[in-house]
Amino acid sequence: MGNILLIAELLPIIAIPFVYLVGRKSSKAASYLIAFVAFVDIILFVLTVQLMSGSPQRYVEPYNWIPSLNTQYTLFVDGISVSIVIITLILVIASSIFSPRYFGEKHRKDAGFYTLLMMLTAGLVGVFITSNFLFFYFNWEFMLIPAYFIIGGWGYSKPYKTAFKFFIFTHIGAVFVLLSIGAVYLFASGPAGVSNLDILDIQKYGMLNNAPLDMLHWVLILFTAGFGVKMAIFPVHAWLPDAHSEAPAPMSALLSGVIISAGAYAILRICLQTVLPAVIVNDKEFAKDFLHLLCLLGIITAFYGSFIALVRNDIKRIIAYSSISHMGYIMFGLSLFPIQPVGAIVWIGITGAVLHIVTHAASKGLLFLSSGSIMSQLEIRDTREMGGLAGKMPWTATTTTTAALSIAGVPPLACFFSELLIFLGAFQLISTDSFYIWPTVLMLIAVIFSLAYILRFIARIFFGAPKTKTENAKDVPFSMKFAMVILAIVIVIIGIYPTFFIQLISTALTGGM
């Protein structure tokens, strides 16, 4: 099994034409094929956990790619990427099984959607398991094209307009990332024969330490801005509500669940773990200010998202703004990155942030699938016209409530533990950096707001007397229930037994830097 990661990376790519061919005959078969491919990929990734070694633990597979540009096609996994990839693939399985009945009879032979979904999966997997900047960027941009066509081709109201906004926003972010990659390529200097576009090598040899300081500042800021757009952090969030609420439900689930979290992953992996250490060596004050800025942006985003979610009535917009708010939590967690690592304990905040990526993906994915179920059954999206659905759609009501309570941080559901870890990390950091006192207090208040909009959301949709439009509602077909139940089970399992993911993530962090 010397090239298990290569197989895992190539499997979705090879499957693309087959999904197209199968999809021309039957959408259902195509969705099962996608689910199968994703399932095999999950098994492959679980197997890699055994192969990890070293401190921090990781498993690396280097291949030759473009020697002239000093670039290797290096695949690697550590605890962080394995956790995120596994949850991504679980979401892909749920979304693909969910899709055929969701789109209904009209799309019985819809090869396009499933082909694009498979392409998206290939791009997503690639983003999380490579350590090469150029290949990372390949996947990063490659995701955009299928996402554009899915939102445009299968979305609601004015889909291509929404897709255009999504595309241009994220593309602008991406080109700044490209500029920064160019700068890293030029200014990283290490021992001979070492690739200067490899994230792991740059970390290992401190290859950016001798780069000019203002260049480093710019690289850090541009990377953060570029990934921040994808993550929809406050000043650059404007694309998210439209894209997430107008996309078809399976796509919304993937967008909100993992595509925006890819931004968070990239900030952790590239800005914090790769570029920031070099800044710390040269200019500690700037590094500190940078983290404080991230923290403030996180708080503003968290509040902004939850305030607007509190007043919206459109079922999907509430969830979309909730996603913005939760990206704020993750950003806050990432800003707890320790400047002076002194042992395992300092990584609690970061562990929490990564775990929140995982738990939020499952919960938000399920929430979007559930809203898709409700919309496909009732063909309305205004929560004011809904009510009393708990009795009419018991399965949907159960799964939605599970996801929503998890989002609100209610124990023993998944998001509770990740939020708890983020706050523990913040308390830990207060002892060394008094700046974090007020931000932590504010974040705790934000959690209350998030509970508020979630309760309002559940109460309006599922409880109270049935309204005219909801009287004849029936529960969704089996395959859609099945997709939702998978995610609900994942949420409950992580909530009861988070140790698996916490251990996995912490093996990637302790002894880091």
Place this chain on the structure above:
Amino acid sequence: MTVTLLDVTLPIITLVILSVLTIPVVGFIRKRQHGNKILMVAWYLFVYVLAILTVINLAWQYYNASSAESMIITLSPTPTTYTLTSTTPPIFSSAFLVDPISIYMAVLFVVISAIVFLYAMSAINFREKPAERYFAVMLIVTACLIGAILAGDLLTLFIFWEGSAGAVSFLILYEKTPESIRATMKYLVMIIIASSLIVYGLSIIFGICGSLNYWTVAQYIGTVPDKSLFIFAFVLVTAGYATEAAVVPFHSWLLDAYAAAPASSAAFIASLIDQGSYYIILRVFVYILKPASSGINWQLTVAILSTITMIVANLAALAERNVKRLFAYICIADVGYNLIAITSVDKEGIQGNLFFFLAGGITIALAFMCVGIFNSMGIKTLNDFRGIGRKMPYTSLALVIGTLSFAGFPPMAGFIAKYLVFTAAIHASFVWLAVIGVCTSVIQACYLIILYTDMFAKEPTIKEHIKEPRKLLVPIYVLLAAIFIFGIFPQIVLNFIVPVVNQFFAISW
């Protein structure tokens, strides 16, 4: 063993002879009742196999003789070959220059010319009257271009270049519509002005140096204390060649010419003449006027020209409704991206340039070929393109993937080209230029996305079923495969380019 005059001139002579023969041969084929398609393909294969063989022979002789050195083959008094790094004779006059870059370009041009010719054979009906001249002109333009890139002095370059630029007017004129006649007139006026500027500049340079050879001129510039006359001369030469490369503000002929020409001509001009003119600018600026040795600091000027070109072309494209003109604007914008790389004068930049010649050439050829198919169905403006994605899926797919390469999307070849170019700009501390470059790239993505939205989102304006021409799709999909292969495995091309560039920088005057 060494490269002789015969080796260098053989591709040019072969192509010229075959071009002359094409007229009677196609005429003969037309008169036959049966099997004329097969005969046409046979003639095509014969011509290009011979042409490619002569170019390969040149490359073979060159790499056998020396691995990475420039060779100058003088014409008078007797044909002699000099290797630049070993013996350095005092002064050269008219000569051919063979170095890895010119060999790379020669191979590139012959191959791209072959693919476009394949498309033209189906797009231009050879049963109609002047078709044989159309094909002959295509061959002779290829011959002249190979002559121009193998030229070792500014005069030989000028003669061959004007030969190809003049002959191209016939390709634009071919359909003889009022627009094409007007466009050809405009084009001819522009290149006549351009060539008079060049001749004036060359006469000044000859007056100062007593020679027009690249090597001699470059050596001489370094030693002259007062460079103002030189600068004046090179401003004239550059303005002339910039007109032919369509650098803004000298670009206006290109739009009309491309819009009025048949699609195969537009593809041919954009992928060969355009790339050739960038090559000449590269030769003049980086080879002769290397800032370190010539003492002339032209980088900022070119950077500003590049900025204007990128911004004007991309913004104008945003408002353009005619799809063929839209792609003409992309051609102009590509000039801007090439100039970024030339500005940087470093290895990444020239690598980027050479990669751009390949990636940009095949992408633009592909785009015009697709547009040619659409135009032949009467689909011209963005309004006509509505819903066409569902009516003509294969052509549309090729167009979408090909044009994403323009905007620099991985995994297409255009991405690697742009990545190299922007990296080079950062390296040469032109960070602002790189920023403008990526911003205009975003604009490029914008208008391409607008095009896709029309193609896929809107309801079709044409109701009846459309049959896609299979024959025309063959060369298009060949190019599409090339775009993917060079995008995912750029090492295939970089293996050739990197030694070329190292050699290019090894020579110091």
